[in-house]
Amino acid sequence: MPPESPTSLLSPARSPRPFTTTGQRTVDRTTRHSETRYGNRPTMKDVAARAGVGLKTVSRVVNSEPGVTPDTERRVQEAIDALGFRRNDSARVLRKGRTASIGLVLEDLADPFYGPLSRAVEEVARAHGALLINGSSAEDPEREQELVLALCARRVDGLIVIPAGDDHRYLEPEIKAGIATVFVDRPAGRVDADMVLSDSFGGSREGVAHLIAHGHRRIGFIGDQPRIHTATERLRGYHAAMTDAGITVEDGWVSLGTTDPGRVRAAAEAMLGGPEPVTALFAGNNRVTVTAVRVIAERERPVALVGFDDIELADLLGITVISQDAAAVGRTAAEHLFRRLDGADHAPARVELPTTLIPRGSGELPPA
Amino acid sequence: MPPESPTSLLSPARSPRPFTTTGQRTVDRTTRHSETRYGNRPTMKDVAARAGVGLKTVSRVVNSEPGVTPDTERRVQEAIDALGFRRNDSARVLRKGRTASIGLVLEDLADPFYGPLSRAVEEVARAHGALLINGSSAEDPEREQELVLALCARRVDGLIVIPAGDDHRYLEPEIKAGIATVFVDRPAGRVDADMVLSDSFGGSREGVAHLIAHGHRRIGFIGDQPRIHTATERLRGYHAAMTDAGITVEDGWVSLGTTDPGRVRAAAEAMLGGPEPVTALFAGNNRVTVTAVRVIAERERPVALVGFDDIELADLLGITVISQDAAAVGRTAAEHLFRRLDGADHAPARVELPTTLIPRGSGELPPA
DNA sequence: CATTGCGTTGACAACGTTGTCCAGGGCCTA
DNA sequence: TAGGCCCTGGACAACGTTGTCAACGCAATG
Numbered sequence: 001m002p003p004e005s006p007t008s009l010l011s012p013a014r015s016p017r018p019f020t021t022t023g024q025r026t027v028d029r030t031t032r033h034s035e036t037r038y039g040n041r042p043t044m045k046d047v048a049a050r051a052g053v054g055l056k057t058v059s060r061v062v063n064s065e066p067g068v069t070p071d072t073e074r075r076v077q078e079a080i081d082a083l084g085f086r087r088n089d090s091a092r093v094l095r096k097g098r099t100a101s102i103g104l105v106l107e108d109l110a111d112p113f114y115g116p117l118s119r120a121v122e123e124v125a126r127a128h129g130a131l132l133i134n135g136s137s138a139e140d141p142e143r144e145q146e147l148v149l150a151l152c153a154r155r156v157d158g159l160i161v162i163p164a165g166d167d168h169r170y171l172e173p174e175i176k177a178g179i180a181t182v183f184v185d186r187p188a189g190r191v192d193a194d195m196v197l198s199d200s201f202g203g204s205r206e207g208v209a210h211l212i213a214h215g216h217r218r219i220g221f222i223g224d225q226p227r228i229h230t231a232t233e234r235l236r237g238y239h240a241a242m243t244d245a246g247i248t249v250e251d252g253w254v255s256l257g258t259t260d261p262g263r264v265r266a267a268a269e270a271m272l273g274g275p276e277p278v279t280a281l282f283a284g285n286n287r288v289t290v291t292a293v294r295v296i297a298e299r300e301r302p303v304a305l306v307g308f309d310d311i312e313l314a315d316l317l318g319i320t321v322i323s324q325d326a327a328a329v330g331r332t333a334a335e336h337l338f339r340r341l342d343g344a345d346h347a348p349a350r351v352e353l354p355t356t357l358i359p360r361g362s363g364e365l366p367p368a
Numbered sequence: 369m370p371p372e373s374p375t376s377l378l379s380p381a382r383s384p385r386p387f388t389t390t391g392q393r394t395v396d397r398t399t400r401h402s403e404t405r406y407g408n409r410p411t412m413k414d415v416a417a418r419a420g421v422g423l424k425t426v427s428r429v430v431n432s433e434p435g436v437t438p439d440t441e442r443r444v445q446e447a448i449d450a451l452g453f454r455r456n457d458s459a460r461v462l463r464k465g466r467t468a469s470i471g472l473v474l475e476d477l478a479d480p481f482y483g484p485l486s487r488a489v490e491e492v493a494r495a496h497g498a499l500l501i502n503g504s505s506a507e508d509p510e511r512e513q514e515l516v517l518a519l520c521a522r523r524v525d526g527l528i529v530i531p532a533g534d535d536h537r538y539l540e541p542e543i544k545a546g547i548a549t550v551f552v553d554r555p556a557g558r559v560d561a562d563m564v565l566s567d568s569f570g571g572s573r574e575g576v577a578h579l580i581a582h583g584h585r586r587i588g589f590i591g592d593q594p595r596i597h598t599a600t601e602r603l604r605g606y607h608a609a610m611t612d613a614g615i616t617v618e619d620g621w622v623s624l625g626t627t628d629p630g631r632v633r634a635a636a637e638a639m640l641g642g643p644e645p646v647t648a649l650f651a652g653n654n655r656v657t658v659t660a661v662r663v664i665a666e667r668e669r670p671v672a673l674v675g676f677d678d679i680e681l682a683d684l685l686g687i688t689v690i691s692q693d694a695a696a697v698g699r700t701a702a703e704h705l706f707r708r709l710d711g712a713d714h715a716p717a718r719v720e721l722p723t724t725l726i727p728r729g730s731g732e733l734p735p736a
Numbered sequence: 737c738a739t740t741g742c743g744t745t746g747a748c749a750a751c752g753t754t755g756t757c758c759a760g761g762g763c764c765t766a
Numbered sequence: 767t768a769g770g771c772c773c774t775g776g777a778c779a780a781c782g783t784t785g786t787c788a789a790c791g792c793a794a795t796g
Binding site for chain 2: 040041083084086087088089090091093094099108109110111112114115116118119122131132133134135136149150152153154155172173174176177178290293294297311312313314315316317327
């Protein structure tokens with residue numbers, strides 16, 4: 001067995017020390033670096049020289065390993081403070097093989113759904129002494145791959161990916177090489193791995209059924225690009241609910257495309273106009289909902305609305321939503337990941353988290 | 369206390385290498401790989417052996433350096449694909465001295481103000497070929513320091529910090545060692561560095577003056593902890609506006625503390641109750657605004673409100689706000705940082721970005 | 737007194753990559 | 767054909783750290 005594992009890379013072994021004003025940087029490092037070198041930081045070697053001890057002893061002190069006399073430790077610590085030494089984790093990682101960091105690739109950190117998700121992942125990572133690196137794919141498969149591979153090159157211990165693309169075979173060598181991977185929100189493409197999903201189908205079906213239960217039969221659906229798994233699942237839920245009620249979906253009731261406000265607006269206005277307009281809308285995600293709310297607010301005739309994903313202040317606006325708990329999704333995914341990292345070796349699992357219908361008024365309006 | 373990870377961060381003991389000399393062929397190397405041993409990734413050495421070329425030639429191919437015959441390149445590329453090789457950036461960083469990554473320490477990624485900010489920083493970083501690592505300090509100075517130093521240990525090239533604490537002398541050795549640092553949203557404590565701030569004082573003053581202009585004289589202020597610079601600046605702006613109008617601020621009109629919804633609610637209700645209630649509220653940040661809107665919505669009598677920071681859907685709710693452009697703040701900070709990294713050597717600058725008053729109704733209500 | 741044992745310490749190699757430098761071969765020119 | 771040059775490729779050291787192992791001093795033991 002390897003000896004007792006030293007501390008994580010995230011939390012320095014030593015508690016933060018108050019700044020000491022004793023420091024003058026006067027180590028003789030005349031020709032050690034070429035002068036072009038950026039950031040000429042002291043190394044353990046420098047600390048050792050200044051403290052008059054061996055290199056390894058400095059390493060011991062820095063990592064709080066046993067077997068150092070209090071007196072020696074004090075001398076080393078003084079040298080560390082004087083020089084402003086800080087361990088170089090790149091070198092450490094190279095030697096130890098683990099980075100104590102995980103990567104999270106999501107769509108857009110600015111999206112209010114992903115912020116809390118990321119934060120939840122961060123907290124779990126922190127509890128495991130790991131740092132989180134997240135990147136935004138901007139829903140671009142190529143950028144997703146670029147990001148993921150950059151993270152792999154940095155040898156993150158694990159990856160959480162919210163897929164933008166639908167083919168993740170490029171990850172196979174990485175997964176084989178030992179990078180634990182969990183896919184979130186949408187299933188992985190052509191790769192066998194853990195997944196944590198929300199019940200898009202069920203949630204959507206419930207939401208549409210809710211509208212039907214309140215008397216609607218002409219219901220419009222506005223969703224994201226069909227390339228995105230959750231978008232098609234939600235559409236499937238819509239169709240299922242309509243079919244359950246024996247309603248035939250008419251042309252023009254369904255719009256799939258970007259979530260770009262302009263297009264959503266156009267789609268919504270088209271559905272709400274004409275001789276036989278829809279009386280209710282189902283919005284496929286939070287951004288669609290926001291635009292839909294704006295469009296509806298401008299209209300004379302009330303239009304019922306249920307949105308997928310909760311929105312801040314939706315309670316005050318009385319918007320009925322299908323809520324998925326972003327933080328719970330992130331937490332679950334992160335916990336799965338760390339279970340893997342701790343050695344869990346079972347077959348890839350697929351977890352589906354339930355959604356909740358939150359009635360707040362807009363979904364309970366009767367047909368106009 | 370940062371949790372110490374008791375789990376083994378160590379990679380499992382490597383199988384002993386049967387040889388270390390250079391001339392030998394690689395039979396057992398390839399065998400080793402096909403064993404699918406986890407955590408044992410192929411290196412350039414392995415690729416070189418398989419392609420029958422030298423180590424440095426592989427490095428050249430991987431980095432698209434010139435001086436490699438197309439035929440050789442092809443052979444190397446095949447070996448790379450066959451083995452699933454990926455360059456180890458830790459080793460690369462160790463050698464090159466630059467990590468091509470920057471760190472961003474903010475308060476809470478789940479906060480709708482920081483999501484867009486982080487995203488803007490990410491985009492600038494990406495344009496400069498750098499990766500962004502962000503961490504949440506949860507407004508805890510100790511955690512901020514812990515995070516910052518962990519990022520320094522990873523040798524990020526630069527740091528963007530939204531300070532939680534008010535003493536950043538611990539960063540001095542790092543800054544001296546060449547880690548470019550920009551402070552955002554709040555000034556650095558006892559350290560001379562670049563700063564990008566919003567005009568909290570001016571914005572707040574304008575917002576309160578706006579309420580006064582609409583006839584209010586009894587105006588309450590609810591803000592964040594006075595430890596936080598923006599909180600005191602906004603309070604200062606409030607006092608300035610009141611003084612400008614010749615109004616004496618009464619006890620009980622000002623509440624500083626956490627942004628915890630419960631306490632904000634209590635504070636707001638206290639101000640709005642009693643024999644001589646305030647007729648308007650100024651909310652010191654987005655979270656306070658959200659709670660204030662809820663409290664006001666429950667009341668019979670209309671209460672005017674201006675909030676600092678914009679909120680999604682605030683237009684539909686008719687909330688008047690002082691808006692600061694989070695993305696612009698992030699972008700500006702990141703651009704400053706990269707200018708430093710590209711060699712800019714001028715004295716630390718202090719940029720102050722303007723705020724905008726957006727009237728939407730709640731701030732234009734007359735006193736009840 | 738010699739020996740054992742333990743606790744402390746440091747020399748050294750290795751982690752995987754890149755910069756430097758030199759060797760060898762092919763080709764062009766005189 | 768000889769000499770020189772360019773182009774390709776590889777050997778080697780270094781980056782800063784940690785694991786291994788052996789040496790040392792000292793005390794307790796036989």
